[in-house]
Amino acid sequence: MTDLDDTDRAILRALAGDATLSAGALGRRVELSQPATWRRIKRLEEAGIIAGRRVIVNREALGFGVTVFLGIKLAAKGRVGLEDFERAVSAIPEVQIVQHVLGLFDYRLRVVARDIADFERVLRRRIMTLPGVGQVEANVLLSEERRIGPI
Known part of the structure; x- marks a missing residue:
């Protein structure tokens, strides 16, 4: 370092x-x-300390007014199951972030949608049909404060 x-x-x-x-x-x-x-x-x-520069897109200005964090517990685990799930979930445009986590759930997703009805469509037709999906928990984002981390 x-x-x-x-x-x-x-x-x-x-x-x-x-x-x-x-x-x-x-x-x-x-x-x-x-x-x-x-x-x-x-x-x-x-040195790898600056890894890139990003643009922050105003999702609401683009018509995506709802952000939902999903906890996903896979029904079947294993290397093949994880890779299949990651490949499939990464192909869904509404899924902005895929995080493999340790704890109650196996994955945490950040999903954007136009409204709650649009989110329900994405959940039912795209996410719940993914390989290995077992338990799902949704948390709707109410507000967000961006903070610069410790530097």
Whole structure:
């Protein structure tokens, strides 16, 4: 792991809040020249600390007003069962995140839908018909606060 100083952490915090910042704008925030800031960003990327930059899409503006977290317990376990499930669930466009977890459920999914009726259609026609699906628990997202993690 690369040793991070306060300036590296400031760069990471700024990029986590707005990944579109140029090296010049970022340098002004952290009181470094544009070339020095660029070198630090490259070093952080090469060390694997910055793994990419993402755009946050406003799902509601696209008409997806409902987000549901599903806990899925597979009826049959085993390597083949896990791989079949992961391949099939990853092909469903409404499933935004697939997490293999340890605990009561085997998987946690983040599913988006236009409304509750649309979610019910996705659940019944796509998710419940996946290979190996046993128990399912749904939690509807009411609100979300985005936070920058520890840096």
